[in-house]
Amino acid sequence: MRMSKLFVQTLREFPADAEVISHKMLARAGYIRKLTSGVYNYLPLMWRVLKKIENIVREEMDAAGAQELLMPFVQPKELWEESGRWDAYGKELMRLKDRHDRVMCLGPTHEEIITAIARDGLKSYKQMPVNLYQIQSKFRDEVRPRYGLLRGREFIMKDAYSFDTSEEGLDKEYQNMARAYKRIFDRCGLDTKMVQSDSGAIGGSVSHEFMVITDTDAGENDVFYCECGYAANSNHAVSKLPAAVVDGKDYFTETKIIDTPNTHSIEELSKFLNIPSTLILKSLVYIVDKKPVIALIRADRAVEETKLMNAAGGNDIRIASSAEIAELMTEHGFDAVPGFIGPKGMKNIPIIADETVREMKNFVVGINQTDKHQVGTNLSDLGVENLQYADIRLVEAGDFCPECGKPLKVTKGIEVGNIFKLGTKYSKPMNAVYLDQNGKSHPYIMGCYGIGISRTAAAAVEAHYDEHGIKWPISIAPYHVVIVPVNIQDKLQMETAEKMYEELKKAGVEVVLDDRDERAGVKFKDADLIGFPYRVTVGKTITEGFVEYKTRETGEVETVKPEVAVEHLIEIVKKIK
RNA sequence: CGGGAUGUGGCGCAGCUUGGUAGCGCACCUCGCUUGGGACGAGGGGGUCGCACGUUCAAAUCGUGUCAUCCCGACCA
Numbered sequence: 001m002r003m004s005k006l007f008v009q010t011l012r013e014f015p016a017d018a019e020v021i022s023h024k025m026l027a028r029a030g031y032i033r034k035l036t037s038g039v040y041n042y043l044p045l046m047w048r049v050l051k052k053i054e055n056i057v058r059e060e061m062d063a064a065g066a067q068e069l070l071m072p073f074v075q076p077k078e079l080w081e082e083s084g085r086w087d088a089y090g091k092e093l094m095r096l097k098d099r100h101d102r103v104m105c106l107g108p109t110h111e112e113i114i115t116a117i118a119r120d121g122l123k124s125y126k127q128m129p130v131n132l133y134q135i136q137s138k139f140r141d142e143v144r145p146r147y148g149l150l151r152g153r154e155f156i157m158k159d160a161y162s163f164d165t166s167e168e169g170l171d172k173e174y175q176n177m178a179r180a181y182k183r184i185f186d187r188c189g190l191d192t193k194m195v196q197s198d199s200g201a202i203g204g205s206v207s208h209e210f211m212v213i214t215d216t217d218a219g220e221n222d223v224f225y226c227e228c229g230y231a232a233n234s235n236h237a238v239s240k241l242p243a244a245v246v247d248g249k250d251y252f253t254e255t256k257i258i259d260t261p262n263t264h265s266i267e268e269l270s271k272f273l274n275i276p277s278t279l280i281l282k283s284l285v286y287i288v289d290k291k292p293v294i295a296l297i298r299a300d301r302a303v304e305e306t307k308l309m310n311a312a313g314g315n316d317i318r319i320a321s322s323a324e325i326a327e328l329m330t331e332h333g334f335d336a337v338p339g340f341i342g343p344k345g346m347k348n349i350p351i352i353a354d355e356t357v358r359e360m361k362n363f364v365v366g367i368n369q370t371d372k373h374q375v376g377t378n379l380s381d382l383g384v385e386n387l388q389y390a391d392i393r394l395v396e397a398g399d400f401c402p403e404c405g406k407p408l409k410v411t412k413g414i415e416v417g418n419i420f421k422l423g424t425k426y427s428k429p430m431n432a433v434y435l436d437q438n439g440k441s442h443p444y445i446m447g448c449y450g451i452g453i454s455r456t457a458a459a460a461v462e463a464h465y466d467e468h469g470i471k472w473p474i475s476i477a478p479y480h481v482v483i484v485p486v487n488i489q490d491k492l493q494m495e496t497a498e499k500m501y502e503e504l505k506k507a508g509v510e511v512v513l514d515d516r517d518e519r520a521g522v523k524f525k526d527a528d529l530i531g532f533p534y535r536v537t538v539g540k541t542i543t544e545g546f547v548e549y550k551t552r553e554t555g556e557v558e559t560v561k562p563e564v565a566v567e568h569l570i571e572i573v574k575k576i577k
Numbered sequence: 578c579g580g581g582a583u584g585u586g587g588c589g590c591a592g593c594u595u596g597g598u599a600g601c602g603c604a605c606c607u608c609g610c611u612u613g614g615g616a617c618g619a620g621g622g623g624g625u626c627g628c629a630c631g632u633u634c635a636a637a638u639c640g641u642g643u644c645a646u647c648c649c650g651a652c653c654a
Binding site: 009010011012013014015016017018019027028033034036037089090092108109111138140142143144146151157159199207220316317318319418420448450468484486487488489490517518519520521522523524525526528537539540548 | 578583587588589590602603604611612613614615616645646647648650651652653654
């Protein structure tokens, strides 16, 4: 490709509305243009990158035994009603009507469709196991799209679905996909961690996410990990706690109610009583699926909302507003303000206590009376009904690994892929069954496996850039090399550049010849910004028979003969896989 | 959904307070000159100032409404 014909326009400055590195870089270097919020045009350079990632995914999925197909982007409401997700999915599901007023939606994921395909054509145990996948645009009407390609509304995803007759079969395929994912991200030049995670609204029991670990602020997830190999998303991580004072016997000799004026926060209360916060039982009111739930936890710790939501068996959670708390107090005949709330007397409302609460003795707790707390208390003193214990605690750095006991570390991660065990979550309600050896019907045991293609591209930029621009891993770079004749009016320079260009093209190297009548500085800036992995500069030294060969990643520069540079590049490209 | 901000050529911005013929830099086109890290000179094309209504002799500028976009939070296979 000749640069003079390449459809790309680089910008002198970063667009004002771009926040994270990948968005800034991709927009400035002419890879993407925003069409509307969370929706982007993929310009020719971007599309080349995306196709390369797709091809790596495709090769590895095929090698792992999966089969590619393509499902429709527009889907009928009826199937979503069968699975029960028409109501459960919420506003993220983009709904629309056709001219006959038939209600449709844009596919945010394809469990319903694939399950319908399977029940139509997958009738015998003899046909399984089978794994079907597609690479396609998805649409999710995010409340707040952001971070460019990292959290768009329309994005490209590879989604695969497996069908088995047994849990063992599913387990095998799950491991198979985990290995394929590792190879895919390795080939894309991405360092990923496979972490345990919550399985969320998709449902199912077990899930893992593949996270790109970056030092940029684009990582939306906290990942806790240990040198022993344990790694988990914060919404799922568990830990062992450091030792703490959990028995208040040295502070309180009897159980009594005392005045604690204006102690609205844990900090104020522990200061007022001159006790560690580990002796205070914190009570928080959440609204889970529109109903109140009280969470109890040792006060030095925070509640992990996803864990709490799962413990409460809900699909939706948020902290209660002060108005809702007031209402709840009134219903139970109290009038305490937040800061003095407690489980005492809260009948007919689920109370979920974190595991930390089990060990607490002679502690301090709110009793739903403003400016008062009860000290030297044990949970049994409070006569709590509907009590349930669960791990609802947010892990913190410094906690210990649940598996080996060493201190956990925390890092930010960008989720680029995930794998779920779905079980019969979709096959059962949709009555998608096969016949076994005895002619008896059973629902499929399913798994699903996603990779965000466009997000992977953005994550690669987050992981590979410098102040001058992008540094693509060669396997997913839009082109392998750019040849820059410094002065296109110089006959020898231009002839040499053209000759190398033709030779490289012939050898299958993806090469751009920067034949623009621009000054060298402009071409160098653009080359760095766009992120060609290699640059060959044909300048003055060509009179002595040499060109400059530069590696973008390392900045290393060599002076070599043109034919050496060509050979070198051909070798490098041969080795990409 | 709560909080904050912004909409002026493709991109980045000024002008608005105090209403009076829409401007700058980059990009784009032409010519000259230049050619190893975003040169220079001259000439040129492109914007009903997000939209609507209102106030006024006159609105980018003032008022009301509305839409869009971005940031923080909440939310999020």
